[in-house]
Amino acid sequence: MGAREVGLPDRVVGEDLPDRVTIWEVGPRDGLQNEDSVVPVAVKLEFLDRLADAGGTILEATSFVHPKWVPQLADAEELLAGLDRRPGVEYPVLVPNERGLDRALKAGVSHIAIFASATETFANKNLNSTLDDQFGMFDPVVARAKAEGLKVRGYVSMCFGDPWEGPVPRDQVVGVGKKLLDLGCDQLSLGDTIGVATPGQVTGLISGFDRVDQLAVHFHDTYGQALSNTYAALLAGVRTVDSSAGGLGGCPYAESATGNLATEDLVWMLDGLGIAHGVDLDKLCDTSAWMAERLGRPSPSRVVRALRG
Structure with missing residues (x-):
């Protein structure tokens, strides 16, 4: 049964919300990196193709982290060599250090x-x-990347809570983020790595930044707050949201973590609010159901389960 056969949400345009949101798809990298069994590179390439066919314009493809630490992404060079790079689609990759940048x-890569x-x-x-010392590691990476004409994103993890330290002071997070911007990052992704944030925290943290x-924003749905937190971020002026097709991914630092915000769940909410995003929900659900079959388990996405059974 297709998405339009069961109906799409009624569109009621909300006040003080953006006309359009950029969806930063992290499924191919963040979503798959914690899988126990290695996903064949051919499946990863088809996943990326399907996501592009569904209208994804930013597809985080892989990571150049050392294979010892993330075996799932040891095929980064092979994947990028086989990638059908679509016009108008960006394929960012994560790099941990200068060695990773060399490989990228x-x-x-361009991002x-x-x-x-x-x-x-x-x-x-x-x-x-x-x-404090982490910035000395990032400085040459960002400087070299910018000199080569690359776009650079800075992820900030543990922005709302840390499993060892507990709640994280807002000023500490803002300080880290501003230092990354000062190094030359074009964008910051504020991560709720263990999924403990609530909307008031989100609004408060965003208010600490000048631009x-x-x-x-990058939310995990451990406590079922990812969509609520996303809505709060949109009201606060954020226009880019990270999400993972089918809700793939998890957090090794919280046993109850249920993974990333599912792209389908995000799209359903954006459609209901009349916010443009460019993603075809029907094709996206097909893609996530296809990937769930290859992983041998149901999709965590509520929307995928509702529309595909």
Whole structure:
């Protein structure tokens, strides 16, 4: 049964909301990176093709993290070599350091992302660095990337809560974000890595930044707050939202984490609010149902389950 056979949400345009939102699709990278069984590169390439066919314009393709740490993405060079790069579609990749940037430049990428921490403990555990010293690692990466004409996104993890430190002070997160912007990042993605944020926190954090047009949001749905938090971010002026097709992904730092905000769930809400985004919900649901079959389990997305059974 197709999406239009069961109906789409009635469109009631909300006040103080954007006319259009950019969906930053993280399923191929963030969604698949925690899968226990290795997904064949041919399946990943078809996944990217299907997402592009569904109207995705920013598809985060892979990561140049060392294969020892993320075996699922050890095929980054092979994937990018086989990628059918569509006109009008960007395929960002995550790079952890200068070695990763070297690999990315050799593969011909035009858009990279770096991954920073808003807390001391996570910087130590994930980056083998301190909260302050991480910027010394990122500085040459961003400088070289910008000199090569690449766009650079800065992810900030643990923006709302840390499993070791608890709630994270707003000023600490804002300080990390502003330093990344000062290094030359074009955009910041504020991450609720363990899914504990609530809308008031989201509004408060966004208000600490001078330019909301440089911000994106990245929510996990551990406590069922991802859509509520996204709505709060849109009201606060954010125009770019990260999401994962089919709700793929999870967080190794919270046992109850249920993964990223599902792109289908986001699209359903945006459609109901009359906000343009360019993604075909029917094709997207088909894509996520197809991927769920290959992973051998149902899609976590509520919209996919409602429309595809």
